[in-house]
Amino acid sequence: MRKFYTIILILFLTLSTFNEKMNVYATSTETNNIYVSTNDELEDAVNNAVPGDTIIVADGSYEAFKIKNKIGTEDAPITITAENTLGATFDEGQLHFYECEYIVFKGFGIYTDSEIKIEGSNHIRLTNNHIRLNEEDTDSLKWIRIYGENSGYNQIDHNIFDEKTKLGNFITIDGTNEDDHGSCVSSQYDVIEYNYFYNIGPRADNEMEAIRVGWSEMSESSGYTTIQYNLFEECDGDPEIISIKTCDNIVRYNTFRSCQGVVSLRHGNRNEVYGNFFFGEGKEGTGGIRVYGSDHKIYNNYMEGLTGSGYSAPIILDGGDVDTSGALNKHFRVYRAEVVNNTIVNCDYGIEIGTNYSYAPSDCIIANNLIVNSENEAIAEYNEPVNMTYEGNIVSGSGDIITFSSITDDEIKFVEEVELELSNDGLYRLKQDSVSIDSSVGNYSYVTIDMDGQSRSLADVGADEFSSDDIVIYPLTSSDVGIDN
């Protein structure tokens, strides 16, 4: 009899342990949570996943693999998440999303030595990951590449990208087949936000931008990419921190600290760069925004302590080496750029026009910019622009103004008194009696708020509106971006 009870007891204990394990490591239909702790379990769970599943990956080291044709839905994405943020890592293999939709990939350390591919996929979200690919055995590695047919609406947010020492970008947005010249088109509506991009170097001539959007052969197609609320720090690899090479993209509300380069509108038209903060911190070669092509808008940017000139000036409407047509990898002449309500303070230089190449900018507007305490030229034309409009600009403190035609005070006014003072939040802001207050002219309907996100009434010159309203946009630090921020 005792033997019988012992057997029952053992059976019971075995079953209850098994049950516990089942609850922890197998599908629960109620929650759709699937716990995995080995590579085989992970791959099986991914291969069998249905919309709404959440695959929870236990701490440990895993091999990355190709995720093929997995389709979630907008309301019920397939989520693959680390059980503990950065507790699960991918240390070898290749992460490759191929023809997937609505997948969330969250909380991993990704340390493989192969490009992360998001190919022919849409609505893939990479969030809360630490991405530091292993570049030991290569001369060039793109870390994330988004491309292929029907690529778009992917989201890269709240990740940390750091310590890149070889050629290639942190993020490359491409499109359809690169060999199919003339008809290749960009991935569209991808969003890159709240990431921390830290430390790329040493300096290379090219191919080491933090982010590249498009390339010359697809430069006539529209990307509709949004790059916003990211922090770029010590991104020194390429003269272009961000290289935009398609049309209709937005770069806004980002912070650039101590980066040797510029946001470059290298190819494409109708791009907008606004509400960004650039801090050069006196480092050599730090710049702002460089422009080629047609119909770009540059406004509400705040630039402080930049030292660059030429290709790396705070703002440069450069010359072109072709006019409106030519080989797609040329520098297209600048037409109809609008540079409005930017603040440039304590920089070595200011706004430059036509510095390089022979076709000078045409039909551009430079209006309501405030340039304070420039060490050298505050505004300088190096090649005579065609039909340039200046209005409402103020140069204050120091800074030379060099133009081919004579300039009136209504176009660029020199104010000896320094228009800005250091505020408690570390930014140089207008004083109560600054000439800039309420002095903007012209009608730039897109300038509805200032660099702080405060509404504009009788717009002040420069990026800052003198206002006591709440500040909702501000320079980002590492605690505002990256994992769990």
Ligand SMILES: [Ca+2]
């Ligand atoms: Ca470049």
Ligand SMILES: [Ca+2]
């Ligand atoms: Ca005002």
Ligand SMILES: [Ca+2]
């Ligand atoms: Ca303000």
